[in-house]
Every structure is written in structure tokens, then in C-alpha cells.
Amino acid sequence: MTYHPKSEFLRVIIERGFLADCTDLQELDENLSQGMVTAYIGYDATAASLHVGHLLNIMLLRWFQKTGHKPITLMGGGTTKVGDPSFRSDERPLLGPEQIDANITGMGQVFARYLEYGEAGNGALMRNNAEWLDGLNYLEFLRDIGKHFSVNRMLSFESVKSRLDREQSLSFLEFNYMILQAYDFLELNRRYNCLLQMGGSDQWGNIINGIDLTRRVLDGEIYGLTTPLLTTSDGRKMGKSQGGAIWLNGDMLSPYEFWQFWRNTTDADVGRFLKLYTELPVEECNRLGALEGSQINEGKIILANEVTTLLHGADAAKAAEATAREVFEKGGTGDDLPLLALSQDDIGDGISLAQLVVRSGLAKTGKDGKRLISEGGLKVDDTSCADAGRMFTADDLKTPVKLSAGKKRHALVTVK
Template sequence: MMSVLDILRERGYIAQITHEKEIEDLLSSERITFYIGFDPTADSLHVGHFLGLMVMAHMQQAGHRPICLIGGGTATIGDPSGKSDMRKMMTAETIEHNGNAFKRQFAKFIDFDDHKALMMNNADWLAKLNYIEILREVGAHFSVNRMLTAECFKQRLERGLSFLEFNYMIMQAYDFLELNRKTGCIMQMGGDDQWSNILAGVDLIRRKESKPAYGLTFTLLTTSDGRKMGKTEKGALWLDPEKTSAYEFYQYWRNIDDADVEKCLALLTFLPMEEVRRLGALKDQEINIAKKRLALEVTKLIHGGEEAEKARQAAEALFGGAGALDHAPKAVISPAMVGTKLLDIMAATGIVASKSEARRLIAQGGLYIGNDKVTDPEMKLTADLFTDDSLLMRKGKKTYIRIVIA
């Protein structure tokens, strides 16, 4: 029988790992508590968090206990990892609101009943820390020379690294120490950009407590040419249906590059690997079968089976030419907006991020009303363009929006 580490390896999750043989034996013979941290910088998780959710689910299915750690304390500082700018500080109220939104999304992947998983907030201990106490207890175990060689600080040194941000690694290491003391947590997992921070926590526990502690990073979700996945014209691909509809979510995965299909099937679905390989081996037009299956499975995980099926039907109807107006996602305008410039309506309803983006779309020949290409950026949406208070707009080759007067 495969161990959970074998499953994570086979599916392509693991980027780096400490003490590999020890972890192999541990995960095969014991049930452990592990944690992944999530900074509550928005009121929804996005596709960048997806791998962490999948890893937690695989681990829990193998009998291990996840801790979802909300970074209520660290979010007030900001993580410099992979960032070139300092993060904005947040209020306690915003952090609490965002954390509650996260828990609803976590619950689609992991079971919190009977303490099978925990959700904790590092503000519960970080906010109470005494500065002298933290210097004495933790600061003595950190080498500034070694910290400055960490990847997460290197790019920031050129721009200037604030002392506030410099403390982030120490705070994250302290989180691991606290979780170890409070819950017996012995492993931290995270994206590969967190490797330096995870090593700091592993090292701190081993020094302070003379106990084993472990770290594992999973690969970042990128395209075959190295770009981050989950970026759309509107920005991030969110897991909240209010921010990214089930249809938009389905369409994103339906339209990914051929080269990324097998990897995404392995990382973002629970399909058996034999099926993943079979679908991934399809070529030419047949690869669309694999893309449709990927889009359906991923949308089911986030939006549920019913919404995923509706999204699939909508896409099929749109591309088949039938029932397009019924199935396309809606942008609602008031009667007073009829006769307004198309650019203004597109920006006001969020169809595009800005009017300049709409102008570019028109200039590139990528915007249609019905079957007619829009060529005039000054065009107005007049009443004669609507049928039963509705019209169909197409952006590019595959994105349809129904504009409705209500």
C-alpha cells in the first residue's frame, strides 16, 4: 500500500523536504499533526492556495491531523517572501472577517468535526508577546548572517528591507514552536517560496526543545513556461463564487494550455493516477476531452457538483450556439444606463478591469455584440441592441457575458 508521501510524490506535489527518510517512516507508522499557514490578506482564498488545500486533504485522508493557521498576527507585519513591495497592514476586524471566510472554504476539503482538523490564529500568542521575552527566548537562536542568505530576503535587500519585515521569519518560526508546544504539531508545510521560513521553524524547535521537527514544501502552481497560474483578465481566480463565478472558474480550466493538463489533473483533482495519465496522453483535438474533465472535476471541488454541471452545460450551450443567452454569466445594468457608452458599462459592471482594457480589446478586434464585431470605442449600448432586455457580448474567442437590463 502506498504511503501518503508516495502519493504526494507520485502526483507531483513535493518540491523540497527535510529529513526525508525520517518523514517517510513517520508518516507510514504514526498519525501526526501538521500545519499550513494562510495569511488573511483577502476575504477569499484563491487558486494560489489550492495546492495547500489538496495537500491537507490527502494528509487527512491518510489519518493525519491538519492545522489551518490563520496569520492574524503575521498579517499585521507582512510576509516579504516572493514580494517586491511591503504589504499593507490590516485591522483585527478585517483579519477576523477574512479568517471566517477562509474556514468555509477549508471545510470543502477537510473535516473539522471531532477535532480531526484545527483552525487557529497566531494573533492569539503573537499579540501577547513581550519584546524582551521574545529576544531572550527566540532571538538568541537566529543568526543574522544566515537569515540574510535566505531567498525570501535577497531580492528585498536591494530595495531596502524594513526591520518590521525582517522579523517575519522569526515570527513564523515562533508559530511552529507554539504549535508544537500546544498541539504536538511536528511538521510545517507550505509553498516552495516558504522554504527558508519553514527551515527556521524546524531548526528553532530542534534547538529549543531538543525534539524532532520536520518541513515539506509543495511546488508552486505554474504553467509549463513558468508563469503563475490563476491570473485572469479581472485579476486573481478566487474560490469565492461572489468573486469568480462557477462558469468563469470552469472556463479558466477548460482553456488552459495543452502542456499543463496532465499536471493539473494530478495536482488539482482526486482522479486516480491511471486516469490522469490516460487523459494526459490524449493528443490534438482529443486533449479537449481531458480539459473538459479537468474543468468539471476542479469546479466540483470548489463550487459543488450542481454548479459545476451548470457551468459545463453553459459552456457546451455557448460553444454549440444554442441557449447562449440563458446560460452565459450575467452583468446587470439599470434602465438608466441604456444609451451609455459601452466602455463605461463594461468598466462599471466589472466585465473589464478598466476602460483602457476595453479600448485595447476593441482595437485588437476581440469584442462582439451578438455576431457583430465592435469597432468603435465610442459606441453606445442603445435600446435597439437588446432583445427582451438582454444582449450577448463576447470577449475574445471564448468568454461570453449576458448584459441584462433590470
């Protein structure tokens, strides 16, 4: 039987496809329908920017606030020092405190685009778990918190089990991670009456740990809710491209490249992505997703514009669309294309086309670049070129040269 929630938040996220699992949907619904609830999602500070893989849960927090509730973005200043082992084949490189703080600053720029922060009412809060983890007394923590954890049960979690089954080393440091994350939920419940932890479905085991610990220590009733781990319709992990991660900070990935990522969405994913990553009415998302043939491109452009507007603003979305139209429809260069500016030293007496293709990010290796060129997949200033050894001097690059790999990936190369 399909559950029909009373609360606006659950109605919205179920209809739009955000819900994978919940520890007690009906009880959570009761709490949500009776007044403001506080919920959190945790983010470890492993990079200077969030990426598209985080965007689903950022939108979840945005809907949570828009429907009257209070979101907490919990920054893992403490847990990043340990590293989440979930579904990883190796240990994360450990970062120092200065790098972690710098990463948190970079990530905060993105959250500010989606959430309204403030202590009063349902203003979002940003907290750092280093606040309570850094000062823990190890022996007291083992005695008061460690006693509630069964090693047998911890070993049964899929995230740990898969690592051990492959006979890959799991350090004691990493093994502690799930205890620390559970402790986060306990602290947030104690300090802010936080009743709900949300996250991707790979975090289910960690979320359950936090619920069990809080029940044992504080005798409180709290809940967990997860979103699906998204893959594209052709089986790729959401947010990965040939050039690497799709970063959300504009200084790590230009608004044009971000726009282009969404414009290149596979036909079958358009309707689903509109519901998850935009605030358009569900009926309109379904209508656009059902378009066929060349008409589906209308849905892709709307998707790219809506998602880019939320992150970078309406002006950036309009500029990206205008650049795309100039590049694709008129054969122009476009001001917003990714730009590779080489120094005189980089170029020397000359630089080959194959090297330019790699340096501009259109190919990962020289071998890939040469194959792309030899197979006729590359254009130089909109003209096909099959000579991987073609040389460019600094004089040749004084006027930017446009490189195009297929119809959708472009870059400009120039000399500084």
C-alpha cells in the first residue's frame, strides 16, 4: 500500500523521487506535521568544493527549509581527520587542520546559495563536529560511548564487510569513524533537539548507529532518512565526466562548463533530473521529460538553466546559454568557453595539437588525444584536423584557437 504523508516535506520528496528509505516513516510524518523539526546532513571536508554528487542532498535540505523546517549542515572538521571508509577500497589521505578549515570555507560558499542561514526560526545552522570531537577524552569516550557498540555488528555493515571480503586493509582509525558519526547525532540531538539525520543510502548503517546510540544514552526517539544513490540511465555514477568531478564552486568549474554538463543529460534522465535538481512543478517536469526527438533538447536547456540559476545566478545561466547557442548554432568561439592560457615557456618553440588536446582537458592522455585526432573526432576552429603532430607557436595562439571534441566539448587555447 502506498503511504500518503500528511506533512508537506514528505509529500514533496516522495513525489519528486528523493526517498530511498526511512527508519519510521509514519512516526517521522507525525513529527513533521505537528511543527518545526530539525534535521542534519554531514559533509566531510575532503575537498575545497562540493561536487554534483552532493547536489541531491543539498536540494533535500533546501526543500526541508522551504517546507518550514530547520536544516543543519554539519561540517566534518573532526571526522575528516579520520576518514569515512564506507565503500572505499583504500584509506583516504589524511588532511591537516589548515587544509580542512580551508575546504570548509570553500564548501560554505555553495551552501549559502541554497539555504538561508540564521539562528532564529527555521534559519539553517552550520556547525563543525570538531567543536565536540576535538576535545574528547579518549578513556571517558571509550567508557561512556564505546560500551554501546558491538564489534560483531559493526563488522556486519556492508560498507565494512565489502572491504574485509576483498581482504583490503581497514585501519583501526577508519573503524572508529562510524562511532564518531553516531556520536555526532547524539550531540546534535542533545544540543539542538535534532530529530532526523538524512544522507545517501550508503550512509544507512552509520545513521542506524547514531539512532541506536541516542536511544541508549538519552532515551530519545530519532529518525533516519536516505536518498537513492543516483546513476545515470546509461549506468554512470552521477556527477562524473570525462574531465573529472563536476565541482560546484565557480573557481573550480566555470558556470558555462556546469551548464554544459546538464545540457548534455541523456534523454532518458531529463524528467527525473528536473524533479530532483530544480523546483519546477512536477507536472512540468513530467511534460518536459516525455518530449521526444529533437524536442527533448528544450527540456535539457530548461534543466541546465534552472540548475545553473540556483547555483550561479540567472545572469550566469543566460550567459552560458548564449555562449552555447553561439558555439553550436553559429560556429563562434563564445566568451565563456573553458580557456587554457599557456605561457611562453609552456609553448617553447612549438606545441603539438595532441599536447593541446590533453592540456585543455579534451583527452586524458596523449594516447587518447592522438586517437581522437586520428579518428577525425577533433576540429580546430571548426575545421577537421587529423594531424596529431601539427605544431602551434606562440604567434599562432595570440588569437585564441578553438578546439572541439565532437559536438559538445570545446575549449579555447591562447598564450598569456
